[in-house]
Amino acid sequence: MTDVTPVRRGRGRRPAAEVRGAVLAAAGRILLHDGMQAITFDRVAAEAGSSKTTLYKWWPSPGALAAEAYFAQSRRVLDFPDTGDVRADLIAQLRAFVRWLKDDGAEKPVSELIGAAQMDPSLARAWSESYALPRRDLARERLRVAQRQGQLRTDADLDIIVDHLWGACYHRLLVLKVPFDESIVEPLVDHALYGAAPRGA
Template structure:
């Protein structure tokens, strides 16, 4: 079996670190989406990107951390939450964007694999908290706090419970579809409406 050939270095001299990072992340995303978490290694990313191993290990101390960064680089900010002034519509928009993202191959299965790997990879779990779950949870809290200030939901509503009901229900279906059912856009919309029905002060829109 012939060993894979390392791509030629992309030019001489020092390149901007942002360019180097982008090349590594593009390579990481390609390897991850092609081979899944089980087949993902830092060495494969190094070979695919042509970036030195010293540079890669300097910025990504673990396989899991690089895999997650590659995944987030690939999906971009499609699932970022945005405040338009309508809390129900904003949450529906955000959660359905998530459902659509994980509803296609290979993005959905790979994301579920990353969550599973984080249970035994402390560095990956930390990266998830810092770069994915933490920021998105804060976005959701900010939306709900703003809705409180506008009088759209009750002032005594427990924001953590609302967030956990909406996202927790979707993650359960993502990770355990054979037990809980298919994760669909209609399901996600229903979860948002059910979570908000007990705390809203205005009539349901849409």
């Protein structure tokens, strides 16, 4: 349980954007500290200084709220760099992703969100639309820039590269359930960019 004091509502109506931001911030804190089961409209509304009616109006389920809150929390640490060196940028972003999972507390809620999404259509849609597809688009755009700069082949399949890099992390996290850390990052990136065949083969 987090030690968070519920927000007291002041007089007058707050702007909708402010209320929504407060709700997402509260839900994100709860999610990372206590897990997805702790995300209830009662608790989030109390900590955000909002009303349950407002939450029901904006989100079809606590799961959908949790998915959007996860995206809002992760956004600040998972920016995609563009230094002009695609290898360095992929390594930097993938390291940030692994640290986010392993060191910043996101491993458990991510596992819970993806697991629950298999049975909750509103959560599955929110996870895809709020997080998975936007993150994929960011990675694909960075790779397109690398293609235009001649750092990747023009016929390189960018979706396959994305699947190879981030999919490997999700596979170890969700399917194999084996430990992993930042040591996998450079080998993953080098295999994605250069393949496993001997150089010159």
